[in-house]
Amino acid sequence: MDAAVSPNTTMGVLHAALVGNPNCGKTSLFNQLTGSRQKVANYAGVTVERKEGRFTTPQGRLVRLLDLPGAYSLSATSPDEDVTRDVCMGRHPTEPRPELIICVVSATNLRLHLRFLLELRQLGQPMIVVLNMMDEAAQIGLKIDIDGLRENLGVPVVPAIGVRRDGTANLLRALDNPLPPPPIPLPANTDLHAEVRQILAVYTNEATLKGEARADRLDRWFLHPVWGPAILLAVLFVMFQTVFAWAQPLMDGLQSGIGLFGQLILKPLPDGILHSLLADGIIAGAGTVIVFLPQILILFLWILALEESGYLPRAAFLLDRLMATAGLSGRSFIPLLSSFACAIPGIMAARTIQNPRDRLVTILIAPLMTCSARLPVYTLLIGAFVPHRRVLGILGLQGLVLFGLYGVAIISGVIAARIMTRGVKSDEHPLLLELPPYRRPNLRSLGLGLWQRAVMFLSRVGTIIVSLNVLLWALSSYPLPPPGATGAPIDYSFAGRIGHWMLPIFAPIGFNWQICVSLIPGLAAREVAVSALATVYALGATEENAADKLTPLLSAQWSLATAFALLAWYVYAPQCISTLAVMRRETRSLKIVLGAAAYLFGLAYAASFITYHLTLALGGG
Numbered sequence: 096m097d098a099a100v101s102p103n104t105t106m107g108v109l110h111a112a113l114v115g116n117p118n119c120g121k122t123s124l125f126n127q128l129t130g131s132r133q134k135v136a137n138y139a140g141v142t143v144e145r146k147e148g149r150f151t152t153p154q155g156r157l158v159r160l161l162d163l164p165g166a167y168s169l170s171a172t173s174p175d176e177d178v179t180r181d182v183c184m185g186r187h188p189t190e191p192r193p194e195l196i197i198c199v200v201s202a203t204n205l206r207l208h209l210r211f212l213l214e215l216r217q218l219g220q221p222m223i224v225v226l227n228m229m230d231e232a233a234q235i236g237l238k239i240d241i242d243g244l245r246e247n248l249g250v251p252v253v254p255a256i257g258v259r260r261d262g263t264a265n266l267l268r269a270l271d272n273p274l275p276p277p278p279i280p281l282p283a284n285t286d287l288h289a290e291v292r293q294i295l296a297v298y299t300n301e302a303t304l305k306g307e308a309r310a311d312r313l314d315r316w317f318l319h320p321v322w323g324p325a326i327l328l329a330v331l332f333v334m335f336q337t338v339f340a341w342a343q344p345l346m347d348g349l350q351s352g353i354g355l356f357g358q359l360i361l362k363p364l365p366d367g368i369l370h371s372l373l374a375d376g377i378i379a380g381a382g383t384v385i386v387f388l389p390q391i392l393i394l395f396l397w398i399l400a401l402e403e404s405g406y407l408p409r410a411a412f413l414l415d416r417l418m419a420t421a422g423l424s425g426r427s428f429i430p431l432l433s434s435f436a437c438a439i440p441g442i443m444a445a446r447t448i449q450n451p452r453d454r455l456v457t458i459l460i461a462p463l464m465t466c467s468a469r470l471p472v473y474t475l476l477i478g479a480f481v482p483h484r485r486v487l488g489i490l491g492l493q494g495l496v497l498f499g500l501y502g503v504a505i506i507s508g509v510i511a512a513r514i515m516t517r518g519v520k521s522d523e524h525p526l527l528l529e530l531p532p533y534r535r536p537n538l539r540s541l542g543l544g545l546w547q548r549a550v551m552f553l554s555r556v557g558t559i560i561v562s563l564n565v566l567l568w569a570l571s572s573y574p575l576p577p578p579g580a581t582g583a584p585i586d587y588s589f590a591g592r593i594g595h596w597m598l599p600i601f602a603p604i605g606f607n608w609q610i611c612v613s614l615i616p617g618l619a620a621r622e623v624a625v626s627a628l629a630t631v632y633a634l635g636a637t638e639e640n641a642a643d644k645l646t647p648l649l650s651a652q653w654s655l656a657t658a659f660a661l662l663a664w665y666v667y668a669p670q671c672i673s674t675l676a677v678m679r680r681e682t683r684s685l686k687i688v689l690g691a692a693a694y695l696f697g698l699a700y701a702a703s704f705i706t707y708h709l710t711l712a713l714g715g716g
């Protein structure tokens with residue numbers, strides 16, 4: 096291959112960076128090479144910050160590899176692309192200029208991706224070109240003269256398949272060679288577009304490929320002005336129906352498993368502090384939250400499958416009009432959509448938005464998008480208060496209410512954004528959203544994604560949720576009631592007292608003191624509100640195993656108005672501290688964060704107040 100230069104790097108660590116257009120498979124290659132599990136999805140703008148990994152080539156060369164956000168050019172205009180430009184040009188404050196640029200292009204999208212490749216080539220840095228997605232190129236009959244391309248570009252070119260385990264073999268071999276010499280830059284006034292056309296004509300059979308692409312056929316349905324929105328609505332609808340319908344048997348199984356496990360552990364223990372800690376603090380707390388694992392996984396199964404399918408940017412395109420009503424552009428769609436899993440990646444994904452005003456408004460309304468940690472609270476209350484009934488023969492009422500809660504949150508987000516932007520249309524560039532290819536989700540990566548989610552959820556339960564619950568258990572058990580006291584012991588405890596102190600503030604919106612207590616640990620993680628309720632009710636109850644019966648207990652003790660008011664609270668309340676912390680990091684302003692917390696609390700209080708009194712007036716007392 097090419098002549099060797101800079102032999103010193105063959106001894107030490109080679110410092111390389113993956114650079115290329117969005118969605119060409121950089122992170123997939125990064126994960127394959129380094130064994131990491133960074134997020135991969137089929138739309139532009141998934142990676143928004145640089146990630147580092149290390150690996151060793153077959154010949155034992157140590158490589159430090161950077162995965163960078165995708166970019167369309169080196170004249171970046173959004174915060175995520177800034178990182179890529181700065182690293183490539185050696186201007187990054189903490190990251191030295193990489194010795195080797197691994198330029199990734201999608202073989203199926205050369206017309207777009209080659210332009211950035213030619214721009215990178217002008218940097219005069221050692222470079223290897225990876226032609227990724229060769230499997231899809233083969234499927235559509237696209238042929239590329241790799242040797243010819245290598246000669247034309249003056250840099251090594253290797254084919255790759257980012258989603259196959261052996262798909263990086265050629266790249267690994269190329270990395271074992273001495274560093275290639277830097278390419279000779281084209282004359283400064285070269286028309287890069289003309290150059291791309293020339294390369295395509297000479298080295299590929301692109302012009303001879305016939306027939307309408309599958310994407311165009313599908314887009315005629317999915318982007319149709321009438322069918323498009325109807326399909327989108329149907330997809331979301333089915334999604335929420337299945338969250339209840341498919342999860343129920345699994346949840347019942349888990350519930351009985353946890354019940355049995357509890358009995359097994361608790362039976363030999365005498366009554367006392369240890370028994371109460373285990374039964375009311377840990378098993379009641381963790382058990383009530385773990386039961387929601389199936390629902391969370393079903394929701395994520397949908398999210399992961401949709402992310403891989405290529406449908407999401409189409410949905411963004413359909414909703415561009417709705418976004419314009421809010422004064423935003425379709426570019427805010429993906430950050431907002433990511434917030435349905437969790438607001439934290441959603442707020443970070445706002446880095447892909449160029450316009451600072453749009454970026455800020457998107458960050459401010461991201462917490463209104465229903466994150467998955469709210470699901471346990473929603474389904475606990477829906478399970479307790481909404482009858483398990485069918486509407487119109489096929490639709491489950493519970494799934495319908497859940498769909499409604501998500502809908503209300505989205506509409507509120509649109510209204511809030513409209514107020515913040517004062518309805519002034521965004522001057523963000525018109526939505527030039529790249530429509531990725533449609534792709535059947537890969538079962539292995541779906542399984543892996545779900546596994547990761549399950550591990551994350553369970554480790555959250557095992558760490559933050561259990562510790563907060565044990566703390567709450569202690570606060571709810573001590574101090575012990577004075578001798579001769581007549582009320583329930585929890586009334587005399589710290590938590591009981593705190594709950595009673597908070598009551599005057601929250602009584603007007605229908606909350607009882609138990610709910611007030613659960614709101615505090617819920618600030619750290621929303622699911623804890625559920626486990627906290629379980630603990631507070633278990634300690635307040637006289638019968639055994641009160642925790643298994645949280646659902647019937649709530650439906651017996653709370654009014655419908657209280658339950659609906661709490662649901663309304665959770666639609667709006669800024670419950671999770673980590674979200675506020677990320678907001679602070681991304682906006683670099685405490686004032687903005689405090690403002691966001693204040694507006695969300697205000698909204699939550701007002702919504703609960705209205706819901707409570709409206710339900711009471713309609714006879715839901």
Ligand SMILES: Nc1nc2c(ncn2[C@@H]2O[C@H](COP(=O)(O)OP(=O)(O)OP(=O)(O)O)[C@@H](O)[C@H]2O)c(=O)[nH]1
Nearest residue numbers: 117118119120121122123140141142165228256257
């Ligand atoms: N069929 C096929 N799909 C691939 C290949 N490499 C990546 N993908 C898919 O392409 C999509 C994009 O992959 P990513 O690795 O997230 O792309 P990226 O370049 O990191 O994207 P950004 O972070 O947005 O810049 C995902 O759906 C991957 O599963 C490949 O070689 N073949």
Ligand SMILES: [Mg+2]
Nearest residue numbers: 121122141142
């Ligand atoms: Mg990426």
